[in-house]
Amino acid sequence: MAGQRLGGHWRLELDLGVIFLLGPTAAGKSRLAMTLAQQTGAEIASVDAFQIYRGLDIGTGKPSQEEQSKVRHHLIDLVAADEEFSAAGYAREAQQVFSDLEKRKVPSIWVGGTGLYHRVLTQGLSKAPGTDRTVAENLEKKTVDELVAAVRRVDPVWAEKADLKNRRRVLRALAVWEQTGRKMSDWQKQETMKGLMSEVQTWCLMPAIDILVEVIRKRVEGMLSGGWLEEVRGLMLREGWATSPGSRAIGYREVGEYVQGKMGRAETCDKIVSATKAYAKRQLTWFRKIPNLQSIEIDPREPLSEAGVEKLVRALEAGDISS
Secondary structure, eight states, rough: EEEEEEEEEEEOOOOOOOEEEOTTTTHHHHHHHHHHHHTTTEEEEOOOOOBBBOOOOOOTTTTOOOHHHHSSSOOOOOOOTOOOOHHHHHHHHHHHHHHHHHHHTEEEEEOOOOHHHHHHHHHHEEOOOOOOOHHHHHHHHHHHHHHHHHHHOHHHHHHHSOOOOHHHHHHHHHHHHHSSOOOOHHHHHEEOOOOTTTOEEEEEEEOOOHHHHHHHHHHHHHHHHHHHHHHHHHHTTTTGGGGGGGGTTTHHHHHHHHHSSSSHHHHHHHHHHHHHHHHHHHHHHHHHHHHTTTOOOOOTTOOOOOHHHHHHHHHHHTOOOOO
C-alpha cells in the first residue's frame, strides 16, 4: 500500500491495510487508535467482548457518540445486554465487517483487549458443537472451584493455557467434553477453521502494571463521576439484568451495589480497581503468548509519541493482505 505525508498527516491510497492494536484495560489503545484513524482515514473495529452490548457504554469504555461521528466504528452495540454472544458469533460479525472494508478498500485498525476474539480471528475457531442448554444449566449449578477442578481433571492441557477465572469459558470446555466425549484441547488442535486474519500484524501496548493501576484508578473515578451511576440505574430497571451476560462486565455489579446503598463510593472504587487490575494482569499474560507480537512500551499517563504514531502508520501501510 502506498502513502503520502500531506500537511503533517498521512493519507493512504486505495489498497487495504489492516492491523491489530491490542492492550490491557486503560492502556490508551482507543486514544491511539483514534489518532491513527484520523490521520490515515482508517476505520476502527472493536475487539472487545463487552462493547458488543447495547447500553453498556461508560463502564466498558465504549467510544462516545462524538468519537463515532469522527471515525466510523464497527462491532459495537451488536446485541442487548440479556443476549448470550459467543466467540463464534463475533467471528461471523467480524467476517461481514472485514468483507465490507475490503470491498470499499478502507484501511482498518482492530482495537481491543479480548484475547479470545483476537485468537479466533487469527488462529481460527474450533468446530466443536454449540453448548446444549440442558448441559449448561446443570453445569451452572456448580461453583467456580468445582468447575475448575473438573476441567483440570478432564482436560489438563486446555486448563494449563486457559483463563480459569473466566467461568463462561471453563463451563464451555466442560460442556464440549460432556456432549462429545472429546477434550476442548483436541477440538482446538484437530478441528479448527482457519483464522480470517491470520496474516495480520498484531501490535500491543504493554505498560508497566504499577503505572497502569494509577491510570485505572483515575479512570474509574472519572467514570463514577461521569454518568456510570445513571447508566447502571437504567440497566437495573430492565427485567433480567441481574443475571444477564452484560451484567458480568467488570464494575457493573459493584456500581449496582453502590446504587442500592450496599457499599460506599470509596469501597466501590477500590473493588473495581482491584478487579480491573487483576483482569489487566491476565490480559498481559495472554498477550505475551501471541506469536510474532509487536510490543509497544508505553506510559498511558503521557501524551502520544509522534514517533509511535508514525511507526503504526507505517505498520498499517505494510498491512496489505488484500491480495
